[in-house]
Amino acid sequence: MAERTAGAESGLAKIVRSAKSGGLIPGRGSLLLFNSLTFVVFFAAVVALHSMPLPWRVKKFNLLVASYLFYAAWNPPFVLLLLISTAVDWKAAQWIHRSTTEGRRRLFLILSLATNLGILGYFKYGGFLLDNFTMLMKSLGVAYQAPEWSIVLPVGISFYTFQTMAYSLDVYLRRAAPTKSLLDFSLFVSFFPQLVAGPIVRPSQLVPQFAEPKQATPPQFYWGLALMTIGLFEKVVLADAFLAPAADGAFGATGGLHPLDAWTGVLAFSGQIFFDFSGYSTTAIGAALCLGFALPNNFLYPYAAIGFSDFWRRWHISLSTWLRDYLYIPLGGNKKGRLRTYANLMITMLLGGLWHGANWTFVVWGGLHGLYLAAERFFRELFGPNRGWYNNIVFKLAMALLTYFLVNITWVFFRSQTFAQAKTMLASMFGMAAEPEKVLYWNDIAPALVVVAGMVATHWALRSTTMEYVIEKTPRWIVGAVWAFMLFMLVITQGSDSAFIYFQF
Amino acid sequence: MPARPWGRLLAAALIVVIGLTAGWEVYWRSKMFIPGDYKNTQALWAQERRKAVGDATVMIGSSRIFFDIDLDLWEEASGVRPVMLALEGTSPRLFLKDLADDENFHGLVIVGVTAPVFFTQDGGLRADVLDYYKKETPSQRADHWLSGPLERTFAFLDEQTRPNIQMITAPLPLREGMQPLFYPRKLSISAADRNTEMWERVMADERYREEAKEQWTLILQRFAPPPSADGSPPPPFPQEAIDAVIAEVKGNVDRIRARGGDVAFMRLPYDGLFAVAEDNGFPRERFWDALLAATDSAGVSFHDYPELQGYEIPEWSHLAPREAERYTRAVTPIFYAKLKEKNAERAAR
Numbered sequence: 001m002a003e004r005t006a007g008a009e010s011g012l013a014k015i016v017r018s019a020k021s022g023g024l025i026p027g028r029g030s031l032l033l034f035n036s037l038t039f040v041v042f043f044a045a046v047v048a049l050h051s052m053p054l055p056w057r058v059k060k061f062n063l064l065v066a067s068y069l070f071y072a073a074w075n076p077p078f079v080l081l082l083l084i085s086t087a088v089d090w091k092a093a094q095w096i097h098r099s100t101t102e103g104r105r106r107l108f109l110i111l112s113l114a115t116n117l118g119i120l121g122y123f124k125y126g127g128f129l130l131d132n133f134t135m136l137m138k139s140l141g142v143a144y145q146a147p148e149w150s151i152v153l154p155v156g157i158s159f160y161t162f163q164t165m166a167y168s169l170d171v172y173l174r175r176a177a178p179t180k181s182l183l184d185f186s187l188f189v190s191f192f193p194q195l196v197a198g199p200i201v202r203p204s205q206l207v208p209q210f211a212e213p214k215q216a217t218p219p220q221f222y223w224g225l226a227l228m229t230i231g232l233f234e235k236v237v238l239a240d241a242f243l244a245p246a247a248d249g250a251f252g253a254t255g256g257l258h259p260l261d262a263w264t265g266v267l268a269f270s271g272q273i274f275f276d277f278s279g280y281s282t283t284a285i286g287a288a289l290c291l292g293f294a295l296p297n298n299f300l301y302p303y304a305a306i307g308f309s310d311f312w313r314r315w316h317i318s319l320s321t322w323l324r325d326y327l328y329i330p331l332g333g334n335k336k337g338r339l340r341t342y343a344n345l346m347i348t349m350l351l352g353g354l355w356h357g358a359n360w361t362f363v364v365w366g367g368l369h370g371l372y373l374a375a376e377r378f379f380r381e382l383f384g385p386n387r388g389w390y391n392n393i394v395f396k397l398a399m400a401l402l403t404y405f406l407v408n409i410t411w412v413f414f415r416s417q418t419f420a421q422a423k424t425m426l427a428s429m430f431g432m433a434a435e436p437e438k439v440l441y442w443n444d445i446a447p448a449l450v451v452v453a454g455m456v457a458t459h460w461a462l463r464s465t466t467m468e469y470v471i472e473k474t475p476r477w478i479v480g481a482v483w484a485f486m487l488f489m490l491v492i493t494q495g496s497d498s499a500f501i502y503f504q505f
Numbered sequence: 506m507p508a509r510p511w512g513r514l515l516a517a518a519l520i521v522v523i524g525l526t527a528g529w530e531v532y533w534r535s536k537m538f539i540p541g542d543y544k545n546t547q548a549l550w551a552q553e554r555r556k557a558v559g560d561a562t563v564m565i566g567s568s569r570i571f572f573d574i575d576l577d578l579w580e581e582a583s584g585v586r587p588v589m590l591a592l593e594g595t596s597p598r599l600f601l602k603d604l605a606d607d608e609n610f611h612g613l614v615i616v617g618v619t620a621p622v623f624f625t626q627d628g629g630l631r632a633d634v635l636d637y638y639k640k641e642t643p644s645q646r647a648d649h650w651l652s653g654p655l656e657r658t659f660a661f662l663d664e665q666t667r668p669n670i671q672m673i674t675a676p677l678p679l680r681e682g683m684q685p686l687f688y689p690r691k692l693s694i695s696a697a698d699r700n701t702e703m704w705e706r707v708m709a710d711e712r713y714r715e716e717a718k719e720q721w722t723l724i725l726q727r728f729a730p731p732p733s734a735d736g737s738p739p740p741p742f743p744q745e746a747i748d749a750v751i752a753e754v755k756g757n758v759d760r761i762r763a764r765g766g767d768v769a770f771m772r773l774p775y776d777g778l779f780a781v782a783e784d785n786g787f788p789r790e791r792f793w794d795a796l797l798a799a800t801d802s803a804g805v806s807f808h809d810y811p812e813l814q815g816y817e818i819p820e821w822s823h824l825a826p827r828e829a830e831r832y833t834r835a836v837t838p839i840f841y842a843k844l845k846e847k848n849a850e851r852a853a854r
Contacts, residue, residue, distance in 0.1 A: 037651040038644050073644035222511030241669035441686055442677040447669075472507040480514045484521035491526055493667055 034228075034283045035236050042070065043287065046192075050291050056213040060183055063191070063291070070192035071156075078154045081119060086189045088115040089164040093171040093178040105172060112168035116161040123154055128358030156196030158355055162322055164189050167203045169326050176204055184210040193287040197280045199298040199318035206293070214292035226483060227286025233486040234279030237493050238451055243272040246448035249440050251415050256424055256433025261440045263429055266408050268448040269415050271455050274302065277316070303407070303456050304463035306399045308372040311407065323352050338381075345377070346370040356414070361422060365413040372406055404456065530661050537706040538660040542694040545593075545701075547637040548649035553699050554638050556588045558609045560766075565600040566617020567629070568593035569773040572693055572823040575833040576700040582837035587615065589699040594630030596622055598754060601768070603635055605757035611764040615840070617771050618796070618804075620787035624742065624750050653697065665691045687723045690716060692823065702826040707819050717820040718777070725782045747791060751799045758800045769844050770797060772806035774813065774832070777821030803847035805840050813839070 033039060046066045050059055072079050092112035099105045121129070130146045137144035167185070170176040179185045188207050194200075216224060250257060250265020257265070281298035288295045298318050305311035312320040328348040334341040346367065353366020389395050409426070416422035427433045462470065471479055543549060557563045564570055564587045571591035580586040590600055597616050604610050622629055637645075656662050664670060674688060690713065695701040707714050758768045772793060775783060787793075789808070797804040807813035812835045816828045824832055 036648050038647040074642050219511050222515050223506045438680050438683050443673050443675055447672055468507045480517045484518040487522045488525045492529055
């Protein structure tokens with residue numbers, strides 16, 4: 001990643017990276033980003049088309065074409081992957097439903113899983129597997145030279161493969177019957193607002209909405225626009241403009257850091273990843289609402305979480321519930337004894353980590369969360385369920401801070417490219433780095449810490465309520481002023497330069 | 506969904522935003538930002554790169570040829586409008602190779618040489634533009650296309666007006682032991698085809714101009730480090746590195762010539778600390794003369810022509826706008842005469 005250096009310089013490369021990370025270099029994300037002019041035009045056209053007095057089937061077909069266009073705007077041939085996923089799961093679910101023997105049901109489920117996981121494995125994990133195989137061979141003394149692996153990772157592949165797998169799994173587990181309309185199912189797989197970065201929607205949440213004509217009412221439409229404004233403000237202004245420089249600066253450094261730089265970088269990344277991903281989800285929910293569809297909430301003020309089971313009820317909710325329903329529970333959940341429960345937790349979180357990326361650092365990130373969840377479970381069992389001091393405000397606050405602290409430790413692994421980098425960053429945070437260097441300027445530190453403090457305070461304040469309730473109770477002139485402020489900041493920040501972090505997952 | 510009069514709230518918010526944006530536009534125009542100054546994006550570069558086909562004349566280089574050559578006047582003087590592919594802080598060797606690799610190109614490449622950037626080992630500031638050009642997606646192209654009319658209309662769309670850039674460049678105190686950040690401010694304005702000149706504010710605002718010089722001072726220490734504390738000079742640029750660069754350039758020049766194209770070089774004026782650093786750190790006999798000799802190319806260095814000297818260079822590295830016009834008028838005939846002379850010399854062999 002980019003870095004900004006200030007101490008001893010070693011050449012033009014460092015200076016070049018300095019200027020890049022500061023935003024000097026104009027560039028653009030490669031996708032049809034929500035935060036781009038093209039999306040504004042695209043979305044306006046889709047909304048206009050969706051508002052015309054056309055038959056519902058035609059409107060759905062329009063949405064399907066728009067969704068394929070949305071994906072093709074990044075790389076047209078990769079629409080084929082969407083079509084393959086759609087076709088295989090459509091047929092597999094029907095065959096599973098019609099099969100009379102368990103063997104055949106299982107066979108068709110395997111067909112669905114093998115196709116989706118095969119696509120995911122080839123495009124996302126192929127290089128990783130090859131690297132690890134090469135290392136294994138080397139450790140066994142076998143000279144093996146792996147072929148060069150330069151496969152483009154299709155954006156959002158982890159999201160839509162999980163979404164379509166949920167459909168086949170639901171039918172297999174007899175939680176749902178196959179949908180009757182191929183058009184509805186195709187739209188479920190490719191619905192553009194949440195196609196590339198979620199929320200990961202369940203068939204039962206979205207497919208029934210396609211059955212009846214949907215048109216946003218004027219208040220729904222305006223609220224949808226308000227949500228899109230909030231989401232884009234989170235992404236463009238808070239994540240990209242005010243947090244990314246500190247996070248990139250600290251994580252781009254090659255050596256040990258001064259503790260202030262290390263902590264600022266990690267805290268800034270905790271804010272950046274939240275605002276980036278929550279911003280995408282909120283924009284997606286708003287965009288869908290403008291068309292008359294409801295998508296599930298994906299975030300619920302996670303940095304006010306008290307403990308890790310609470311954190312995972314608030315962070316990337318659609319993934320955590322997916323993993324719970326399609327991995328943790330089928331593994332036995334907490335129904336097969338204590339030891340097995342802990343093992344299931346670890347397996348679920350390790351695979352959850354791997355879902356994020358083909359790197360052992362992500363696995364460790366997931367593993368740490370698994371350990372935290374296991375430890376929390378252990379202590380809950382040790383102390384019992386209903387202790388009076390659980391509700392003591394000081395205890396809750398202390399636990400919330402401890403949770404946020406431990407979450408930040410996991411972010412070090414999530415953001416680092418290598419374990420060596422993570423180790424250096426952790427050593428830097430605790431003042432144990434050799435030759436610590438200052439790489440962040442007050443210009444980076446001040447906005448990052450102000451935004452992070454505001455974020456944590458807001459999460460805490462809204463912990464037990466909803467944004468909708470707060471908006472309803474706030475004087476309307478304040479609501480209007482805040483909306484105007486966010487819109488104005490979007491206009492003047494002009495952010496269309498960087499893709500959402502979660503696109504890569 | 507919160508029960509609020511959302512329609513009226515949106516209308517009110519939009520009115521406020523329009524008012525604020527109008528004020529923002531007026532403010533930045535008062536700071537000499539102008540509409541029609543196109544952002545020097547990767548997409549704009551890619552748009553021009555697509556014009557570099559057949560027998561086109563193409564200019565590559567770093568910021569000096571980018572700022573100092575007025576394409577309108579070059580065209581007026583020569584009848585040829587070059588495609589401008591120079592990029593600030595970036596070695597043109599990347600683009601020479603790109604053009605040499607492109608079988609569809611058999612035109613003339615004019616290479617601006619700023620020795621410290623030309624001979625850099627890592628490509629420089631905008632090296633990733635080629636990757637962008639090769640992988641540009643439909644949405645990126647659409648974004649660029651949609652951005653054009655807005656950039657023609659609004660001055661505030663300049664990168665430097667963004668709140669985060671203002672934050673990065675705000676004069677906050679330095680942390681102990683840190684050097685000031687190298688972050689050059691806006692120095693140029695560009696037309697839709699990347700015809701570029703120095704921004705008027707550099708001329709009009711003395712403080713701004715001094716800031717630009719302070720920035721150059723920071724980077725010059727790295728290009729050509731000052732003598733050490735004991736007075737001994739910094740180690741010279743290794744000869745093997747120079748030879749390797751020149752060999753690479755020669756290979757690409759030969760490939761373009763083999764297809765009927767040609768390559769020629771230019772050095773454009775500099776002054777002040779740049780003169781000290783470049784002339785001491787990159788003596789012409791080791792760099793410029795060796796480059797021309799090895800590649801058997803025409804080259805025009807401002808050092809060699811009285812009519813290419815004595816221009817106003819406000820921040821030591823780029824010509825003032827009117828001086829760039831005067832310089833272009835002066836250099837165009839010299840360049841083509843030199844090119845003709847070199848061609849004749851090669852033909853006579």
